[in-house]
Amino acid sequence: MTADDTSDLAARLRRSLARQLVQAGSLNDPAWRKAVESVPRELFVGGAIAGATEYGGRWQVTHRDDVSDDEWLRLVYSDTTWVTQIDRDMVENGHGILRGIPTSSSTLPGLVVQMLEAARITDGDKVIEVGTGTGYSAGLMCHRLGDSAVTSIEYDPVVAGRARQALTAAGYAPTLVIGDGLNGYDKNAEYDRLIATCSVRFIPFPWMWQVRDGGTITAPLSGWMHGSAFAHLTLTDDGTASGRFLKDDVYFMIARPHDSPPLxxxxxxxxxxxxxxxxxxxxxxxxxxxxxxxxxxxxxxxxxxxxxxxxxxxxxxxxxxxxxxxxxxxxxxxxxxxxxxxxxxxxxxxxAGSPHQSAFGLTVTRDRQYVWLGDPDGPSWNLPA
Ligand SMILES: C[S@@+](CC[C@H](N)C(=O)[O-])C[C@H]1O[C@@H](n2cnc3c(N)ncnc32)[C@H](O)[C@@H]1O
Missing domain, CATH: 3.30.310 (TATA-Binding Protein)
Structure with missing residues (x-):
């Protein structure tokens, strides 16, 4: 394939991915559709990807050079999570089947856009993302909002370095921070929206100070039993945040400082x-x-x-x-x-009729974080904040 053929195919596959996500109901906003049709995912996944096998904890590695250009692009533009790091070692260092726990990935595009839509990000918003990963979701946000509106934090320096290279190659220059996203990034605060593409056991307090009143925090809440719910909280001027969990069933890898100790x-x-x-x-x-x-x-x-x-x-x-x-x-x-x-x-x-997580909500105050059933005065449980 010539370079022109490759880039034509990539553009066609991007449009077809966007169509597929619209049909699946995860992509509704025309502005995000344009972003999906424009941001080249092949720059973000790197030189090797690993996909789930039927055996839990085992991952099949495909290197860029193992397959034809055509096959590679079709893999890249499938609505699949491609794992790029396992047990903190980049997938490109391995071959065949790898065992272990994914520590970084390019989340399936359907889930990335579902997250961006759930966060109700609109033109003019200033956004902070916790968990840059490959940088693909930061790229989508830069495409829509502009570089200066996007701050993204990645814990792992190697992953962050790759994301920077990919974003630069794609023509984007958000603020990229290497560090613990649970501390947010106060230099660019205040933000209209905070989204986390890793899950948390509770809402870190710095997020509460760095998002403006009326702004939102959208983050998967998880824990050491791997139960999860998708939080969407609105900040109020009395320093609290509250909201009902969303209907979407999302699961993201847990933020590294919130991970469980050895069993x-x-x-x-x-x-x-x-x-x-x-x-x-x-x-x-x-x-x-x-x-x-x-x-x-x-x-x-x-x-x-x-x-x-x-x-x-x-x-x-x-x-x-x-x-x-x-x-x-x-x-x-x-x-x-x-x-x-x-x-x-x-x-x-x-x-209460065994309802879905969306019947519950989360309230964060200065003293306490609690999940409630029905409404904030209903039965409640404290988070380990
Ligand atoms: C599922 S991936 C992110 C997907 C990414 N947004 C994308 O578009 O491909 C989750 C990322 O969160 C990162 N992470 C975990 N804990 C973190 C923390 N405390 N602060 C910042 N990043 C963190 C992981 O290293 C991993 O790269």
């Missing part, structure tokens, strides 16, 4: 008693989110009938199993009765 070994003790809830409910995304609210510093092992919760802060543990006589039993030990708390939360949620 402890289960060591179950305590008397067996009947469980008041079916542990299988934690295999449901909304059920898992509710369980995580009740035990915010616990990690979860297992699934189905046999679930183990390990609390990092206190060493408390709980484990369930099916009872041959019917139902389930639980054993728990340690200062926190983890399963009691999970049961209470699940029963409260079930009494």
């Amino acid at each position: 402890a070994s289960p060591y179950l003790r305590g008397e067996k008693r009947a469980s008041r809830v079916d542990p299988n409910i934690l295999d449901d995304q909304a059920g898992l989110f509710v369980g995580q609210l009740a035990a915010p510093s616990a990690m979860k092992l297992g699934k189905g009938d046999a679930v183990i919760l390990l609390d990092v802060a206190t060493g408390s543990q709980a484990g369930t199993e099916a009872d041959p006589q019917g139902g389930w039993t639980v054993r728990q030990h340690g200062p926190l009765r983890l399963w009691d708390a999970v049961e209470d939360a699940i029963l409260t949620w079930q009494e």
